Amino acid sequence: MNKKTIKHSSYTLKPAHIIETKYLTDDIKYFKLRFTDGTDLDYTPGQFVMVSMCGVGEVPISISSTPTRKGFFELVIRKAGKVTSDIHSLKTGDKIGIRGPMGRKIPLSTIEGKDLIFVAGGLGIVPLRSFIDFVLDNRRDFGKVEILLGCKTPEEILFKDEIKDWEETLNVEFNCTVDKADPKWKGNVGLITSLIPSIFVYPERTYAIVCGPPIMYKFVIKALLEKGIKEDHIILSLERHMKCGVGKCGHCQIGNYYCCQDGPVFFYHEIKNNWEAL
């Protein structure tokens, strides 16, 4: 076999510096990154990057920051296995390889001027934060903003400080529920779907953006539809196993779609008849 090297392919890595890290919980760590060449990642909320730990592997990770803030991008990573635990060993100043952004750029103009409901289950808040911050940075372009968050326990609530900020200064309704409360917890207890019936919406001008564990979707969608929100107003971010990120390797296929290219963000009407989607 002969070998030749070329400059660029879909697998080429772009080096980035870690400029800040912190643990959000025991096994969830936050990373702030900047490309070593100083360029910005050109992305839209909902997109993700492939993060490379050479020698160990590569994993898809959602971009958690908003493109409105320049000079860096943020990732929040849960220790799930081989690669993610290796990423956790990284410190400020370390360099890693990034591919991306990957995934579809959804036209944000569709939601401009609309009321928004964000529904996040657990780690689902990570990709949604990109949307939320985007909206908040352009707060005047949007209507009512409501954030519903469901977590297993109160400790698992991420971005507590930011949430306070959102609530206090940016006129955002925030509601949270946990599966299991601790003595200090004063909020709701129960499934995230239990939060939906009590919110007030103008169905025709409301968009819902949903991200969470796979089992959550069916029930949340049902609750949203019952609220009268239209199918093409429901935006879902789906997770699938991904290896190449460029629509070839087959792992992320959802029926006709490749989640990495055609998603991971979909409108409900696009996938409601897809037998593998939900």
Place this chain on the structure above:
Amino acid sequence: MQRYYVLNKNKLINFLSFIQSRSKLAAPVKKGEKSYAFEYITDLEKIALHYLPTILPVKKYFLPQRETLIEFNKKTRKTTHVIEFEELTLFGVHTCDLVGMQCLNAVMVEDPKDINYLERKNKLTVIAFECNSYCDEHATCGIMRTFIPSSGYDILFTEFDTYFLIHIGTTKGSEIVNESRLFDVAQKEHFDELNKLRKRKEEIFKPEINASYDELKKLMERACCTGAWEGIFDKCLSCGTCTNVCPTCYCFDINDDIDLNLLNGCRMRTWDSCQNEGFAKVAGGENFREERKNRQVHRYMRKFKYPVDKYNMYFCTGCGRCSRACVAKISLKETMNLLSERIKL
């Protein structure tokens, strides 16, 4: 460009030697009672001109079982993108396998392009060999209409009693034929023979499945989430064989390898299979195709439904490999026939 030539059968050896003088040669050889494989050829005698579809299709040269994508050094942080390739002539590629390659091409040229694949493909020369009759009972090239070669080759050989009729598919093919100086220009009688043969083939190759070509996709759409698949895959062991041997399956995995000093390493891609347990598992523990049956249904959808929507092609060449190789004897032909019985179109 002159398109049709004739090669006397006794000159085949000379032609193959000529090929060997230009590049490496790979051709089918016998591996066992009913098994053949494409292998590098040194001894021309070993070539099996008439063979059952090889264990692995020629996709192994286009998309090797294992291939390096990038090389890296952890200390210097340098990564290089590499393409592995070789100058190689494939001789004896069956009609159906030509279609298989075209399916792969469609996937790999789709943006973002797979440069590794495309560059490697450029270095390969394909000399096809037309099938004049069925290889065995597993083939479904009749309904898939893949028994008449249309394109995808540099040179096509069609066999007659004493000679081969040659069709040139590309300029590369034309150069080879000219340089070898072994070929004669085809005459009218040769075309007559070819026409006769193709007519005869229309008689031989009949739809093996009780549905029309166009109905196959509809069959899948209707069957997809229904009980129509009941019982068909009970014996499936999820060994992954049906996908590995399929000329149109291209799913892969990407893994890193590093030396013991943890310094130099490479990122490799390896064939993977949607039949494998962990293929669609994600970190939370959810497995999107946990049931063996669903994995098989997915495989059928990836042959007869999804690619039709996306590339306007069936991704089944009718080669029969999946049925031939299945240890549980699950047959594509029987499955499709059963579905067509169970589903009213």
Place this chain on the structure above:
Amino acid sequence: MPKTVYVNVEYLTRVEGHGNIVVNVTDGNIEKCNLEIVEAPRLFEGMLRGRSIFEAQHITSRICGICSCGHTLASLQAAEDAIGFKQSAQTEKLRKLLLYQEILDSHILHIYLLAAPDLLGVKSFVPLINSHNDVVRRALRMKKECNNMCEIIAGRHVHPISTTVGGFTKLPKESELDRMRQIMERMQEDMEATVELLTTLTFPSFERDTEYVAIVNDENEYPFLEGDVGSTDGVRFDKHEYKNYINEFVVPHSTAKHTKLSRDSYMVGALARYNLNHEKLNSEAKKAALKLKLEPGTKNPYLNTVAQAVESVYCIEESIKIIDELKETGVKHDEKITVGLNENKNIPVKAGRGIGAVEVPRGILFHDYEIDAEGRIINANCMIPTNQNLNNIERDMRKLVPEILEKTEEEITLFLEMLVRAYDPCISCSTHFLNVKFVK
């Protein structure tokens, strides 16, 4: 000088399996002088029942990783003996080649990694990496090359793959024969250096008269695979009669059974083979013996290691001969077989009993199967070389201890350890089939 010595080597190292040396001398009286075998029982014999003879070699090779080829060959011999299958000449050659390689491999391992550290005054080969780098490299290289040979012949060295009842499931290609020849040629040089190294080492001088047992036959070849069982006391009998001649008995401190033949104990292994069959060695091996001053009739068990070196020379030369013969006649690839569990009934099977007797690195190994008409094992028995040696080792220890009593306890321990190691015992083998008892 009355002395009190207490030696307790728990888990003797650099041997295969678990054994303890326990010596108790009070005021000059030996109260205890035992080699205790404490390996956990694995019950192979019982597990084999109901299994097809076509699986037997796969299972029994797992008795021991070091002599897995030997177990395989003994198992195949027993199975084929039981169904009356005759191996082809080519199969015989290849099996012999495989056995030579295993003996070579095992002897090299023993000489360099297990025995040499004692003679060089270190605890293992690891310190030698710095002090004798070339020697360690040579040892590892030779071992690797034996492995490469086994890989060509049978797929791998530990638990060979392609050896089955009936023959081989793969056969070496022409290019592989060439490769094997090259390997063996290189090995000749390394072996020469090995012999050279051994001439520089001094072995303890100790002698004890005992009976030596090995395969003997009337052919003109140093026998490993075919023949009767013979001894230096003049006994000779057919392998099928082994149970009538060899007595097995239980001792209270060992999980392995002991054996005897004409006298209290006997020895098997390289030295036994050498003492019985030295005349049949090829000229290179004889030359090596001369150089190493190994005389026929040697009674010093420590010199078993030297006999192993002589046999190693023999194996290399004979391997080359076989490879050359195969190259000359060409390998008949149509003899390649596919058997699996004989699903395709390619090999006719009948009820019967079969015995395999093979000279493996540590001595003669017996496998004994009784099978039903469908080729399933009804009863199985194995007699392992190390078991046969245990009794002899203990008797050596009892003679040795008084002779070295003036030495320090450490030295005594070392001498005893070296003695046991000289037999190259394979303790994991020795407990798997036999009657055992615990120290009470």
Place this chain on the structure above:
Amino acid sequence: MKPKVAFFDFACCEGCQLQVANFGEELLDILEVVDVVNFREVMSENGEDYDIAIIEGSITNQHAVERIKKIREKAKIVIAYGACACTGGINAMKNNFEMPEIMHYVYKDDAKYFDTIPTKAVDQVVKVDYYVHGCPVYPKEFVDVLKCVLQGVEYKVPEKSVCTECKLNENECMFDKGLTCMGPITKAGCNSWCINNGNICFGCRGFVENPAKNAAIEVLKDHGLNPELIIKKINMYNTVLDEKLKKKGEE
């Protein structure tokens, strides 16, 4: 600091340890990155201070249970090395017999002296961090696992069958030769070692994650293997895994 490695053996043939000695000069490369402090088969150094314990063999008596627990307490990382340690291996075949019966068959009246328990894989007694499957282990996989250990990341046994590797190697399928093979339900990772050498897969690496056991029995039957031998063939290396599956099914 090089991590300190200790090899310990329990009921086994020690062939997997031998695979290490069989690395040849490559072994010296390995010794560059780890310090072997205890390796009874070829070393007399008796290091009791170690980070990584490589365990060969299955647990077959109470003494072994105690010993492995002590090792686990000392070691930061425990590697189950070879089929005997990972799945009970060949040793677990005995679990298919009534223990007193098989004991009596082999030891007759002396059976009563024995401390023996049904064969256990190491992870049935203590926590295991890494597995190197196979009987014997496949050297390349051992090195792969070692690299993961050195990098401090987990090693994933491929969730594939031996068939996938066998196909990639383009072997003629044993079923096509009229034989039955354990490849379809056996964990990949050995590069289809046995089939490459013309023999069937015996299943030494153990079942795949979620084996279609009943389907496999049907398939073997269809290919003409006697039902009694099928069960034996399947449990040769899978007795313990089968016990685990049954337990999981009951839960």
